[in-house]
Amino acid sequence: MEANMPKRKEPGRSLRIKVISMGNAEVGKSCIIKRYCEKRFVSKYLATIGIDYGVTKVHVRDREIKVNIFDMAGHPFFYEVRNEFYKDTQGVILVYDVGQKDSFDALDAWLAEMKQELGPHGNMENIIFVVCANKIDCTKHRCVDESEGRLWAESKGFLYFETSAQTGEGINEMFQTFYMSIVDLCENGGKRPTTNSSASFTKEQADAIRRIRNSKDSWDMLGVKPGASRDEVNKAYRKLAVLLHPDKCVAPGSEDAFKAVVNARTALLKNIK
Numbered sequence: 001m002e003a004n005m006p007k008r009k010e011p012g013r014s015l016r017i018k019v020i021s022m023g024n025a026e027v028g029k030s031c032i033i034k035r036y037c038e039k040r041f042v043s044k045y046l047a048t049i050g051i052d053y054g055v056t057k058v059h060v061r062d063r064e065i066k067v068n069i070f071d072m073a074g075h076p077f078f079y080e081v082r083n084e085f086y087k088d089t090q091g092v093i094l095v096y097d098v099g100q101k102d103s104f105d106a107l108d109a110w111l112a113e114m115k116q117e118l119g120p121h122g123n124m125e126n127i128i129f130v131v132c133a134n135k136i137d138c139t140k141h142r143c144v145d146e147s148e149g150r151l152w153a154e155s156k157g158f159l160y161f162e163t164s165a166q167t168g169e170g171i172n173e174m175f176q177t178f179y180m181s182i183v184d185l186c187e188n189g190g191k192r193p194t195t196n197s198s199a200s201f202t203k204e205q206a207d208a209i210r211r212i213r214n215s216k217d218s219w220d221m222l223g224v225k226p227g228a229s230r231d232e233v234n235k236a237y238r239k240l241a242v243l244l245h246p247d248k249c250v251a252p253g254s255e256d257a258f259k260a261v262v263n264a265r266t267a268l269l270k271n272i273k
């Protein structure tokens with residue numbers, strides 16, 4: 001599948017889909033789309049005013065796909081303009097900047113905005129979401145690591161890609177997988193195929209990894225009160241070790257979380273008589 005493949009007309013096999021981009025202002029939504037469709041990068045920031053609309057044709061397997069792309073403005077100022085465009089969407093490109101923690105933390109609010117606009121009858125389950133951890137070329141400023149982003153995305157059944165609109169890294173792979181998943185969805189009667197929708201780890205494992213990552217000290221990491229006994233520390237440790245053991249847990253970041261738990265236990269036991 002390529003954006004510029006020769007046109008093939010196959011009646012009955014063509015498909016029309018709607019795709020939108022979402023994410024904070026300046027994270028690179030427009031540049032990602034431009035990099036894929038026009039194979040170029042513009043370093044000057046030109047804020048999207050409300051919505052940019054474009055049409056592109058791609059081929060996935062033997063199908064010609066006409067893609068209507070609605071590139072949304074991330075700035076809160078444009079809420080009134082973009083809120084009309086959430087309906088009838090098959091795919092969402094959800095972007096954050098790996099050097100801006102705020103833009104990662106805002107992803108939940110973007111999902112909430114979409115959910116609100118779709119209303120009580122809107123169904124977010126049958127939309128393909130791809131999360132782009134963008135600007136990976138800016139390695140010096142990176143503050144959201146891959147496992148954190150991947151964990152967030154995969155625990156929701158979303159695709160995850162590391163991208164750079166500047167260098168082009170990850171962009172083609174992201175769009176290819178994204179469009180392929182949308183075609184699978186359409187061929188599955190508009191329902192997300194089950195293989196894509198369920199993460200290969202549990203919510204309990206994902207929550208534990210997040211809690212460990214954000215813990216302020218070793219007590220907090222093991223989930224025990226400061227001054228807890230050896231038994232309490234060991235019990236809490238064993239529970240987390242079973243949950244996160246690398247042989248059993250494939251959640252992104254589980255290996256680091258497991259190591260951190262081992263170190264926390266060692267540090268605490270040293271000081272408990």
Ligand code: GTP
Nearest residue numbers: 026027028029030031043045048074135164165166
């Ligand atoms: P809004 O339209 O305001 O919502 O912003 P946007 O998310 O569309 O951001 P846009 O694509 O306009 O990019 C914002 C700025 O980030 C521009 O100055 C881009 O050149 C820059 N930028 C985008 N992607 C990348 C990237 O992968 N790496 C680097 N280094 N800069 C990028």
Ligand code: MG
Nearest residue numbers: 029030047048
């Ligand atoms: Mg834009």
